[in-house]
Amino acid sequence: MTPQNIIIKNGTVFDPVNRIDGEVMDIAVSNGKIVERVNESSAIVIDASGKVVLAGGVDIHSHIAGPKVNMGRILRPEDHYRNLKPKTAVKRSGVGTSCPSTFTTGYDYSEMGYTTVFEPANPPLKMLHVIDELNDTPMLDKACYPLFGNNWHVMEYLKDNRHDELAAYVAWMLKSVKGYAVKLVNPGGVENWKWGGETTPLDEPVKHFDVTPRQIIQGMCNAVKRLNLPHQMHIHANMLGTPGNYETALETLDSVRQIAGANDGKPVIHLTHVQFNIYGGTNWMNLSSGAEHLAKYINNHNHASIDIGQIVFSDTTTMTADGPFEFKLQGMTGARWINGDIEAETGCGIVPIHYKKSNYVHAIMWITGLEASLMIDDPWKVCMTTDHPNGGYFTTYPRVMAWLMSKKARQKLTNKVNKRARSKTALESLDREYTFSEVLISTRAGTARLLGLKNKGHLGVGADADIAIHDLDFRKIDPSTTPRKFRKAMQKAVYTIKDGEIVVKDGEVVKSVPGRIYWADAKVSDDLARTVETDLRQKFQDYYTVQMSNYIIAEKHIVNSTPVRVNAEV
Numbered sequence: 001m002t003p004q005n006i007i008i009k010n011g012t013v014f015d016p017v018n019r020i021d022g023e024v025m026d027i028a029v030s031n032g033k034i035v036e037r038v039n040e041s042s043a044i045v046i047d048a049s050g051k052v053v054l055a056g057g058v059d060i061h062s063h064i065a066g067p068k069v070n071m072g073r074i075l076r077p078e079d080h081y082r083n084l085k086p087k088t089a090v091k092r093s094g095v096g097t098s099c100p101s102t103f104t105t106g107y108d109y110s111e112m113g114y115t116t117v118f119e120p121a122n123p124p125l126k127m128l129h130v131i132d133e134l135n136d137t138p139m140l141d142k143a144c145y146p147l148f149g150n151n152w153h154v155m156e157y158l159k160d161n162r163h164d165e166l167a168a169y170v171a172w173m174l175k176s177v178k179g180y181a182v183k184l185v186n187p188g189g190v191e192n193w194k195w196g197g198e199t200t201p202l203d204e205p206v207k208h209f210d211v212t213p214r215q216i217i218q219g220m221c222n223a224v225k226r227l228n229l230p231h232q233m234h235i236h237a238n239m240l241g242t243p244g245n246y247e248t249a250l251e252t253l254d255s256v257r258q259i260a261g262a263n264d265g266k267p268v269i270h271l272t273h274v275q276f277n278i279y280g281g282t283n284w285m286n287l288s289s290g291a292e293h294l295a296k297y298i299n300n301h302n303h304a305s306i307d308i309g310q311i312v313f314s315d316t317t318t319m320t321a322d323g324p325f326e327f328k329l330q331g332m333t334g335a336r337w338i339n340g341d342i343e344a345e346t347g348c349g350i351v352p353i354h355y356k357k358s359n360y361v362h363a364i365m366w367i368t369g370l371e372a373s374l375m376i377d378d379p380w381k382v383c384m385t386t387d388h389p390n391g392g393y394f395t396t397y398p399r400v401m402a403w404l405m406s407k408k409a410r411q412k413l414t415n416k417v418n419k420r421a422r423s424k425t426a427l428e429s430l431d432r433e434y435t436f437s438e439v440l441i442s443t444r445a446g447t448a449r450l451l452g453l454k455n456k457g458h459l460g461v462g463a464d465a466d467i468a469i470h471d472l473d474f475r476k477i478d479p480s481t482t483p484r485k486f487r488k489a490m491q492k493a494v495y496t497i498k499d500g501e502i503v504v505k506d507g508e509v510v511k512s513v514p515g516r517i518y519w520a521d522a523k524v525s526d527d528l529a530r531t532v533e534t535d536l537r538q539k540f541q542d543y544y545t546v547q548m549s550n551y552i553i554a555e556k557h558i559v560n561s562t563p564v565r566v567n568a569e570v
């Protein structure tokens, strides 16, 4: 591969990290990085006059690979033929809308100007499948978050108060299965349900393990902090999809407030797809938005960040490690359903859903997500997601961006949603419209910062040359008054540049590149590592259907393996 020198000339640059807010300037690229300048005679020159130049999009939470995505593909054949993508000279063929195939996923993200996407929920035992699919997904840098919230070894270490060993086990796991961050899904609740119990708030002990969800959350948060992992604990809270659950969400955030301490002001918890976790009311008939409670908390505390999980009215597929939630959802909707059990680690479920404007609950959900986005003041704490595909497909992001930037766009849809939901919520009274820079913070600058990716999400010298150029001229397009034109411009990039190579031109992939896979390698003390390995040999004998040696994924399996090495405090 010959590294290209590129000069992007006269573009309107937006780069919130470097406080550049719509300045006409040139950006130079050499050897895959952004540089001060390059020799114009040896460079490809891109004329970006009248266009915006941005860092490539960075998605903090999107289900794009692994067994649950694959089961979604199997469960929903109709999702394939809605979107058939033929082979081109550059692209392989593909299918799928809510559960797209790997190639389609990579191409669609890239054509939308995204360059990094992290997959947020993976059973460690099935990680080889996840890695294989990520290897297969072109155009993007990727990583994944193994699931720890219902893991037997985690609960045993916690019960025995062996916190050093717990941290060392987390480090061993991430290194062994090539994970990047720690994910908890309904901590304790999935395991409790598997033994015939219920999903509960934070203080009911898990059957057979005698530890509570609160202990799991606090113990894992501490472990992540002591390991110095690049991303904080990423959590799907207990009681998801239940009326009145905003109280559990706030209790979850508050349970780790002390752990943050003087942690350089870095958040210690990322509460994901909050829209599903911040409802008021006591039943589905009086369901309401609890966004104002969450917003008040986030506005007053710095130890937590969130992503939204905005719903988009569409026919999509829900998929989560929260097996008990999917069990309930299929009971309510009567839709097709898969539930899975992953040995000593986690569960999962998949159920299709069609979000309808006329449906009271769905309208409340749509409003709740937007209210949370608009009521939280600091965009650095809020990541824009749809929890693809749970709230909607990632290809609908430009529509969500338009809702954030245009009261008119929101109102147009609000006029069509369930009237009772409208009357019970505050959305129509919210005048805030995100600035373009705020949208960029919540789709790249802020997400990259929360993920600990120093070279991404901005266009400063030394950053990865992951760049999106969109045909957006703010002299002609005002997102507030002409949201449809704004949306169209954000849907397809005029250019996407990945690691200094032009990979998309005029909204079409022109070159396929593999991208990297990041994973975290946290160094713990040798003694502790040995102790945990001895423990685990026995645990694998006792609990697993596979040998420990078969569980570990060799680095040679990974295309462009990119370990992020950190020194732990244990």
Ligand SMILES: [Zn+2]
Binding pocket: 061, 063, 120, 121, 272, 273, 387, 390
């Ligand atoms: Zn999710």
